[in-house]
Amino acid sequence: MSGFLTLVVVLGLIAAGGWLFRLIGQKATNNKPFFRDMSYAVAFGYVLAAAVLVFAIWYYFQPVANEQGVANAGVIFFRWAVQGLIFFAILAWLFRLLGRTVGTAWSKKQFRSMPLTAAFGILMILVYAFLAIFAGVLAPYGQEEIFQQVNALPGGNAATGGNPDHLLGTDQIGRDLLSRLIYGAQNTVGIAFATTLLAFFLGGSLGFLAATMRGWFDQFLSRGVDVLMAIPSLIFALLLMTIAQVWAPRTGIPLTVFMVVIIAVIDSTRVFRLARAVGMNIVVMDYIEAAKLRGEGLSYLIFKEILPNATAPLLAEFGLRFCFVFLTIASLSFLGVGIQPPLADWGTMVRDLAQFINFAAFSPLTAALPLMAAGAIALLTVAVNFVVDWMLHRSSGLKE
Amino acid sequence: MSETTTSESEFLVEMRDVHIEGRSDEVWNPIINGVDLTLKRGEVLGLIGESGAGKSTMGLAAMGFCRDGVRIASGSVHFDGIDLLTASAETKRHLLGKRIAYVAQSAAASFNPAHKLIDQHTEAPVQHGVADKSESEVDGIELYRRLRLPNPDEIGFRYPHQVSGGQLQRAMTAMAMSCRPDLIIFDEPTTALDVTTQIEVLASIRDIVEQFNTAAIYITHDLAVVAQMADRIKVLLKGDEVEEADTRTMLSNPQEDYTKSLWAVREFQRPTKPAPPSDATPVISVQNVTAAYGKIDVLHDVSFDIHEGRTVAVVGESGSGKSTAARCITGLLPPRMGQIELDGEPLPPDYRKRNKEQLRQVQMIYQMADTALNPRKTIGEIVGRPVQFYMGLTGRKRRDRVAELLEEIELPAGQYIDRLPSELSGGQKQRIGIARALAAEPKFIICDEVTSALDQLVAEGILRLLAKLQDELKLSYMFITHDLATVKSIADEVVVMKDGEVVEQGPKLEMFKPPHHAYTDLLLSSVPEMDPDWLSNLLAERGVENIGDAAVEKMD
Numbered sequence: 001m002s003g004f005l006t007l008v009v010v011l012g013l014i015a016a017g018g019w020l021f022r023l024i025g026q027k028a029t030n031n032k033p034f035f036r037d038m039s040y041a042v043a044f045g046y047v048l049a050a051a052v053l054v055f056a057i058w059y060y061f062q063p064v065a066n067e068q069g070v071a072n073a074g075v076i077f078f079r080w081a082v083q084g085l086i087f088f089a090i091l092a093w094l095f096r097l098l099g100r101t102v103g104t105a106w107s108k109k110q111f112r113s114m115p116l117t118a119a120f121g122i123l124m125i126l127v128y129a130f131l132a133i134f135a136g137v138l139a140p141y142g143q144e145e146i147f148q149q150v151n152a153l154p155g156g157n158a159a160t161g162g163n164p165d166h167l168l169g170t171d172q173i174g175r176d177l178l179s180r181l182i183y184g185a186q187n188t189v190g191i192a193f194a195t196t197l198l199a200f201f202l203g204g205s206l207g208f209l210a211a212t213m214r215g216w217f218d219q220f221l222s223r224g225v226d227v228l229m230a231i232p233s234l235i236f237a238l239l240l241m242t243i244a245q246v247w248a249p250r251t252g253i254p255l256t257v258f259m260v261v262i263i264a265v266i267d268s269t270r271v272f273r274l275a276r277a278v279g280m281n282i283v284v285m286d287y288i289e290a291a292k293l294r295g296e297g298l299s300y301l302i303f304k305e306i307l308p309n310a311t312a313p314l315l316a317e318f319g320l321r322f323c324f325v326f327l328t329i330a331s332l333s334f335l336g337v338g339i340q341p342p343l344a345d346w347g348t349m350v351r352d353l354a355q356f357i358n359f360a361a362f363s364p365l366t367a368a369l370p371l372m373a374a375g376a377i378a379l380l381t382v383a384v385n386f387v388v389d390w391m392l393h394r395s396s397g398l399k400e
Numbered sequence: 401m402s403e404t405t406t407s408e409s410e411f412l413v414e415m416r417d418v419h420i421e422g423r424s425d426e427v428w429n430p431i432i433n434g435v436d437l438t439l440k441r442g443e444v445l446g447l448i449g450e451s452g453a454g455k456s457t458m459g460l461a462a463m464g465f466c467r468d469g470v471r472i473a474s475g476s477v478h479f480d481g482i483d484l485l486t487a488s489a490e491t492k493r494h495l496l497g498k499r500i501a502y503v504a505q506s507a508a509a510s511f512n513p514a515h516k517l518i519d520q521h522t523e524a525p526v527q528h529g530v531a532d533k534s535e536s537e538v539d540g541i542e543l544y545r546r547l548r549l550p551n552p553d554e555i556g557f558r559y560p561h562q563v564s565g566g567q568l569q570r571a572m573t574a575m576a577m578s579c580r581p582d583l584i585i586f587d588e589p590t591t592a593l594d595v596t597t598q599i600e601v602l603a604s605i606r607d608i609v610e611q612f613n614t615a616a617i618y619i620t621h622d623l624a625v626v627a628q629m630a631d632r633i634k635v636l637l638k639g640d641e642v643e644e645a646d647t648r649t650m651l652s653n654p655q656e657d658y659t660k661s662l663w664a665v666r667e668f669q670r671p672t673k674p675a676p677p678s679d680a681t682p683v684i685s686v687q688n689v690t691a692a693y694g695k696i697d698v699l700h701d702v703s704f705d706i707h708e709g710r711t712v713a714v715v716g717e718s719g720s721g722k723s724t725a726a727r728c729i730t731g732l733l734p735p736r737m738g739q740i741e742l743d744g745e746p747l748p749p750d751y752r753k754r755n756k757e758q759l760r761q762v763q764m765i766y767q768m769a770d771t772a773l774n775p776r777k778t779i780g781e782i783v784g785r786p787v788q789f790y791m792g793l794t795g796r797k798r799r800d801r802v803a804e805l806l807e808e809i810e811l812p813a814g815q816y817i818d819r820l821p822s823e824l825s826g827g828q829k830q831r832i833g834i835a836r837a838l839a840a841e842p843k844f845i846i847c848d849e850v851t852s853a854l855d856q857l858v859a860e861g862i863l864r865l866l867a868k869l870q871d872e873l874k875l876s877y878m879f880i881t882h883d884l885a886t887v888k889s890i891a892d893e894v895v896v897m898k899d900g901e902v903v904e905q906g907p908k909l910e911m912f913k914p915p916h917h918a919y920t921d922l923l924l925s926s927v928p929e930m931d932p933d934w935l936s937n938l939l940a941e942r943g944v945e946n947i948g949d950a951a952v953e954k955m956d
Contacts, residue, residue: 033486033488036488036489037488037489037490112426113426285771285772285774286766286768286771286772287771287772287773287774289732289764290764290766290772290836291785292732292751293730293731293732293751293759293762293764294759294785294786294789294790294840295751295754295756295759295789296789305774308774308776308777309774309775309776
């Protein structure tokens with residue numbers, strides 16, 4: 001039976017199953033409102049979800065290798081993913097439980113109303129921050145140290161090509177990957193954080209200023225921002241970085257500083273737009289008018305009256321912007337113009353180890369090498385987004 | 401329960417012992433504590449109470465509906481024998497819109513701005529299979545005619561933003577009527593409208609409800625309005641029923657103290673002050689001011705004086721230029737011609753060019769206390785800032801002065817000084833607005849519709865406070881309002897404005913005595929009175945063509 005036919009038959013079965021599920025539910029519960037008012041689409045969704053779950057469980061228990069002893073990479077990676085998911089869920093749940101019992105009344109209340117995803121996000125951010133700050137203490141070796149054995153596999157099992165000294169293996173020139181991963185947190189996350197802060201300082205203050213002053217000043221800034229935004233940001237950053245590569249040695253300023261400034265300026269245009277839009281809504285409020293009529297100066301208006309009311313959207317944007325900056329740095333590094341070796345950086349690590357992904361069918365452990373750095377990027381991005389989602393949800397005042 | 405179909409039951413709506421709860425801060429708080437409500441066919445029930453009394457919640461519950469985060473905890477709601485609380489979504493879909501309709505407070509916010517009125521009108525009849533689209537359009541135009549909308553043949557083909565507020569409210573009533581429902585719930589349908597517009601909407605709603613013998617629940621906080629509309633009145637207070645009686649009994653002979661206090665609200669009246677000496681320098685003198693937004697003049701040659709310790713009420717409908725006059729005085733809108741004098745000295749037209757002393761003397765209290773107080777600052781900071789800014793007081797002295805000001809507005813300082821505005825009620829917020837103005841120790845305060853967003857009992861408290869402060873501190877007020885009842889209770893002099901011009905001005909007593917300018921007369925006659933026959937009498941006396949906007953148009 002061809003794959004297409006199988007799909008049609010399965011979908012047909014699920015469609016019939018949805019109808020049956022609702023009917024049986026109605027009969028069994030004597031028309032409880034939950035089943036009575038259930039639309040067919042919802043019933044279909046339930047059955048589809050159940051079918052996917054059954055398939056996932058079946059797939060999870062497939063053998064990891066076939067009769068010839070060839071590894072079944074799909075099953076292995078799927079198992080890792082499921083185990084990781086369960087592990088992180090339990091971790092997040094425990095962390096939330098801890099937050100609910102320890103801390104001030106305010107923080108306890110926050111943790112009580114927190115979804116599991118947000119708890120996971122906060123935990124991950126804390127872990128990353130901890131790793132980044134204490135990288136020098138935590139990493140077993142220095143980020144530039146080179147060892148004898150190159151391309152050692154992760155796992156630390158000498159029988160499968162690993163080395164007990166290097167838990168996550170080594171790269172092509174023999175640097176310890178665990179150490180580089182930890183230092184990467186410091187470099188990539190630290191630089192991204194500094195860049196985002198700079199972008200917010202620039203974009204935020206100019207945006208509020210434009211909203212308060214209006215007139216030609218606003219026009220000038222806004223049109224300037226339009227021009228900057230019209231150029232695709234990654235290409236623009238690449239272009240400027242190429243120029244900076246020439247300037248950096250001449251001026252003696254590290255290239256990283258140029259990169260921070262360039263990305264911050266490009267990203268501050270987005271922040272400017274948000275700050276201006278939020279600021280415009282606040283500026284028309286009567287309390288701003290009252291402050292103006294009192295004779296207050298511009299800095300009081302911006303920092304004491306407008307800023308406190310704009311923190312919620314700005315904070316949410318900060319989280320998102322941080323992810324984008326972080327990804328931009330990683331992609332610039334991947335393209336070779338970002339953070340320069342020998343500094344460890346996740347984007348560069350993905351590029352350097354990328355070809356190992358081809359070995360997935362023979363040795364899943366080898367293929368896991370580039371995935372670790374990519375996973376570190378993905379995990380932080382997901383974590384920050386979970387937290388931002390939660391904050392947005394809270395500031396929008398939605399219930400349920 | 402749902403099997404007991406008693407379609408012969410004498411009640412169309414029967415709600416018994418309804419308890420409703422709302423969720424906040426992780427607990428369910430009671431909103432309605434066991435209220436009964438019954439409604440016969442063709443009957444109009446008025447639900448009145450202050451904000452937070454649970455009127456709207458009760459009205460929505462009559463449709464078997466709750467807002468998000470609210471639940472009907474116990475009790476029963478029957479509509480024509482159908483139990484709405486256990487009815488299936490399917491059953492409710494057939495009832496709502498077809499047999500039960502809802503008219504919201506703000507028609508402007510309730511219409512979809514992307515569709516023409518008639519398209520929104522025909523949606524319900526077509527959906528429910530009552531009529532097809534062309535029949536429903538014809539019927540819609542007929543309803544517009546009955547509701548006396550101008551150009552009934554064309555108005556439906558406009559978009560909501562092309563139609564005025566009062567007309568939208570009537571179009572919404574027509575929409576509710578489109579399926580000829582048995583029950584309509586009106587949730588404060590005229591609260592956002594001017595008096596002259598309100599009267600038109602009231603007349604047409606009453607008319608159409610009578611013509612089709614529709615039952616209605618009319619929710620409002622305005623007693624005079626409910627007296628015109630309802631057959632019976634039910635008074636709610638904080639989720640409890642206070643009393644219920646038919647309209648005439650309720651008006652003439654209220655039983656409970658709370659109801660009596662509601663009825664007595666409009667009796668606050670200040671003693672008339674002697675006229676100021678003719679040679680006195682006015683605190684604020686507006687002289688031949690003409691002002692424009694862009695190139696369009698919105699104020700034409702406006703002049704009036706405000707003397708020490710006196711209140712000048714500026715009256716007019718929305719768009720008449722009352723608030724623009726205030727913006728000229730504060731300097732937010734520099735006038736194109738004319739000038740404004742403070743104590744005989746001309747003020748610079750732009751507020752940026754005024755010095756601190758001049759800014760201090762002119763303070764403002766806003767209509768919406770919600771937007772007038774920074775939600776992220778505590779009361780102590782809000783009131784303390786002008787104290788620090790103008791008087792230069794800091795630390796201990798500043799805190800003492802704030803406490804003193806809070807005592808003056810009758811809020812205990814210890815309890816309120818560290819609260820945020822969101823932790824105060826509407827009336828308390830307005831008091832903080834007053835305290836902030838007082839903190840500058842001004843001579844002159846502009847009160848821009850300060851009571852129109854408040855319940856009547858609370859509003860009266862604010863008026864009494866303003867009167868007391870005026871007597872103690874010799875303040876002068878410019879009192880912008882569209883509510884003539886407020887004018888009657890607090891003003892010394894009245895300025896009537898229309899289309900950016902002063903139509904009439906003079907001492908209060910003269911203004912409330914005939915002969916009036918035609919426009920003043922219309923304003924005065926449009927204020928609903930606590931007499932159930934007032935609207936009928938007025939209509940009989942003047943005819944439908946001579947009330948509301950129709951009459952204003954005739955004047956031009």
